[in-house]
Amino acid sequence: MAGKERQRLDKVLAHLGYGSRREIKKMVKAERVIVNGAVVRDPELHVFPWQDRIEVDGEPIHYREYIYLMMNKPQGVLSATEDAAGKVVVDLLRPEHKAFAPFPVGRLDKDTEGLLLLTNDGQLAHRLLAPKKHVPKRYYARVKGVVTDEDKGAFQAGITLDDGYRTLPAELTILHAGPVSEVELVIYEGKFHQVKRMFAARGKTVTYLKRLAMGALVLDEKLAPGEYRELTADELASLGAVQVS
Structure with a gap:
């Protein structure tokens, strides 16, 4: 639903999660x-959802076209809208948010947790995911093996992956070096299993991975x-998104 043109009432209410077209009828x-x-x-009455006062059971509705959600994705859940075999992130949403049909912006591996943006704003998703934009993504990782300054230099120069692809320079910060090292890493791409x-x-082997930030968006640590x-x-402003309400 785009623009500020008239919309069918039943479509507006369905978009906001008030029920199916049949239920709204x-x-x-x-x-x-x-x-x-x-x-x-008439459920097919045409209204201006941004201007008209629409009430359901005596309560006014607050219309909006897009939704933007920050999730702390847990391990074991797929960054997808549906999957025949496993649980997906949209399964964690409440009905009033699921009604907007949001999708994850980019992917986190099933066993990776942390920041995940879900939205139904396709233009914003494209801007954040476009390869030429080089949006930084910051991770915390625990790594089996001693991470050294030599590794830091190699990451800065770009790493050649197992398929021959050479990554863009990445910023590796060593928080603790030992048999199990702790690091933060900033990458500017989103290749499949790239950090690992x-x-x-x-x-070396990554044993735990958590995304902390994507562009200007930083994970709210209060989110379990x-x-x-x-x-x-x-x-929203930091991402260049404009929420019209």
């Missing part, structure tokens, strides 16, 4: 929907794995 028949002070008789493959090229919230106005 029953609501209208039961005189539970009011537009600009008048009881609605970069360390594998250096003879599996929890999510809507983005704030400041976070």
Whole structure:
């Protein structure tokens, strides 16, 4: 649904999660929907959702076209909208958010946790994922093996992966070096299993991976794995998203 043109009432209410078209038809028949002070008789009535006062059961609706959600993705859940074999991130959403049909912007591996943006704003997703944009992604990782300054230099120069692809320069920060090292890593691409493959090229194994940031968006550490919230106005602005309401 785009622009500020008239929209069918049943489509508007379905978009906001008030039910299916059939359920909304029953609501209208039961005189539970009011537009600009008048009881609605026709579910196909055309309205201006940004301007008209629409009430359901006496409560005004707040129309919006897009939704932007920050999730702390848990391990064991797929970054997808559907999968025949496993649980996906949209399964973690409440019905009022799932009604917007959001999708994950990019992917995190099934066993990786951390920041995941879900939205139905395709233009924003494209801007964040476009290869030429080189949007930075920051990770925390635990790595089996001693991570050294030599590794740091190799990452800065670009790592040649197992398929021959050479990555863009990456910024490796060593938090702790030991049999199990702790690091932060900033990459500017999103190749399949990229962080794990970069360390594998250096003879090391990633045992835990968490995404902390994507561009200007930083994971809210108050979110437990599996929890999510809507983005704030400041976070939307930092991504260049404009929420019209």
